[in-house]
Amino acid sequence: MQQQIKGMTVDLTDAEWRKSTRSGxxxxxxxxxxxxxxxxxxxxxxxxxxxxxxxxxxxxxxxxEGAKDGEFDL
Known part of the structure; x- marks a missing residue:
């Protein structure tokens, strides 16, 4: 199903989802x-x-870029 989001047409029907390799x-x-x-x-x-x-x-x-620069570090 296609959706209009933020000026883009997005269809997640055939999306290839990836999980982080750091996820156990x-x-x-x-x-x-x-x-x-x-x-x-x-x-x-x-x-x-x-x-x-x-x-x-x-x-x-x-x-x-924010993650790489440590912007979200506690």
Missing amino acids: PNCDNCVEVAFVGEAIALRDSKDPTGPALIYTRAEWDAFV
């Missing part, structure tokens, strides 16, 4: 990511049929 088999707080055209989708790995958060490439890049 018994980890209960994992997210999965899918790169779908210009959109990046995140979802809870425990609820694959639940909602996904949709980000633009610029939003995703800003998040990744």
Whole structure:
């Protein structure tokens, strides 16, 4: 099903979801990511049929750079 989100047409029907390699088999707080055209989708790995958060490439890049720079460190 296609959705209009943030000026993008996003269809997660055939999205290839990936879980972090740092997620262990018994980890209960994992997210999965899918790169779908210009959109990046995140979802809870425990609820694959639940909602996904949709980000633009610029939003995703800003998040990744912030993580690399320690912006979210406690």
